[in-house]
Amino acid sequence: MAKPKIFSDHFSILKYLLRWTVIIVPVAAAIGSAVALFLWLLSAAIHYRFGHPWLLYLLPVAGVAIHFAYRLYGSSAEKGNNLIIDEIHEPGAGVPKRMGPLILVTTVITHLFGGSAGREGTAVQMGGSMAHLFGTWFKLDSTQMRTLLTAGIAAGFGAVFGTPLTGTIFAMEVLTIGQIKYDALLPCLIAGLVGDVTVSAWGIKHTAYHIDDVSAGLHGNAGNTLMMLLLLVKIIVASAAFGLASMAFAQATHSVKKICTQWFKQGWMIPVCGGIVIIALTWIIGKPDYLSLGVEPEYPGAVTIVSAFTHNGAYFFSWFWKLIYTAITLGTGFKGGEVTPLFYIGATLGNTLAGILNAPVSLFAALGFIAVFAGATNTPLACTLMGIELFGAEYSLFFAVACFTAYIFSGKAGIYSSQRTGVSKSQSLTMVQPEEKIMSNTDAG
Structure with missing residues (x-):
């Protein structure tokens, strides 16, 4: 009687893997493409400011434009990454579709005029927004939507830094301090890998860092x-x-x-x-x-x-x-x-x-x-x-x-x-x- 049970378990695992692969691949590819566009625009904005340093003096004006963009069109998107984390813990109002394009444009504006900020928040919010949009199209239930949102974080983070494994674990570890739930591991891993590969396919290169060799003299006697x-x-x-x-x-x-x-x-x-x-x-x-x-x-x-x-x-x-x-x-x-x-x-x-x-x-x-x-x-x-x-x-x-x-x-x-x-x-x-x-x-x- 054990043999059918073993085959049944493996069939369930295979079915689970195939289902999430079919769901995740197009979502992560879309997120990776959006991140590639974002990184290209961001690089263009930064280099344009390098050639036009006077743009820094318009930073207050840019800040006012960003403020009213979120006030008029942002609604709950103002909460950023925290909104996605809240939605994973307690599904409720959802993640607005406008979050992705709004954070992309306003981040590029921030960097064009010299604001000191990063890019992971933008990638994660784009990932969460697009994942939620696909989830509604796929008519996922609340549990499946939480998994897809977590995978969206993994895709965005892995794509923006070229670190798919880091994106996988980050998406699960960032939700709860001191605790990791592995129920989304496979979807996150697929999302991180596909997101990273997609960015590379668009020809976007990541910065390379190097540690000088310090191992000499540290092993032996x-x-x-x-x-x-x-x-x-x-x-x-x-x-x-x-x-x-x-x-x-x-x-x-x-x-x-x-x-x-x-x-x-x-x-x-x-x-x-x-x-x-x-x-x-x-x-x-x-x-x-x-x-x-x-x-x-x-x-x-x-x-x-x-x-x-x-x-x-x-x-x-x-x-x-x-x-x-x-x-x-x-x-x-x-x-x-x-x-x-x-x-x-x-x-x-x-x-x-x-x-x-x-x-x-x-x-x-x-x-x-x-x-x-x-x-x-x-x-x-x-x-x-x-x-x-x-x-x-x-x-x-x-x-x-x-x-x-x-x-x-x-x-x-x-x-x-x-x-x-x-x-x-x-x-x-x-x-x-x-x-x-x-x-x-x-x-x-």
Whole structure:
């Protein structure tokens, strides 16, 4: 009797896989194509501003346009990534169709005029919006819609950074702090892979990063083992700082929003003020290094994410200025993501800490790159995979140590206010498991 049962189980698995493949492939291909268009437009906007730096002085006007675009047409789309996370946890009003095109246009506008923002938020919102649209066409029930929305996040994230495995785990890990539900694993994996392949098929190239070889002398005799342990200690110390930087970024962004809401009765004044502050800071600092993405240099010698992987590739407080610029940009209503600025903050902070700790610069820039992101989004596993996908598997142990240490030190909150808490960070560090606590409370009663 066991044999038919085994065949029945495998048939069910095959049926499940085929069903979701048929559903996911066109959705992820559409999301990948939209992300490819977005990345092309974003690159064009950034390079156009490079050639016309006076556009920065129109940033307040651009902010007003973005404000009224969302006020007139945005409805619930203003909540961005948090709306998609809420919809996955508790299906309700749905994700508006206009979210995708609206976030695409307003993000390009933000970067065209010099706002310091990222791109993952745009890709995730486009992915969620398109996934929900396809879900309504396919007449999916609420459970299936949650799975498709999660897969939409995976497709958008994997496509925008060229990291399909990271997108897969990020989509499941970002929903609930300290807990991953694997029921959407296969749909997310298919979506991440198809989204990434689609972007590549459109000819879009992703930035390549490189870690200099630091393995020489770390393996072998007892002396080299001590060097390895010393490097691990330095990584833990730096990663604690990365976690604190994550916490500072999240709190700064939330604080800017709160303060501006209290100070300004007219909503359109908030982006005007934010734009003016960005212009003033750029004038005071005397260089445009902290505007826009920070991936490509506006002029020779500019501080970028790529330059942070080299000696003297960042200033001591480059990470601080990027944190301030981005908190002001996003906190005053401009659009885009937080992740690429977090990469910048982490890579430049890693560069600074490498000098202080006498550590390998490119390695610490890479660790900061992924660890600050891990702490701010509460996704240490996804960020460990990102390190492997972007930099190679040779230093996977260091990636894991950095991401999980930063996650612990980043505090309770993150950049996504709609995240649920499955297992708190303090609870995960205790010796007693939740089930044991329940047992002991019952015994005590």
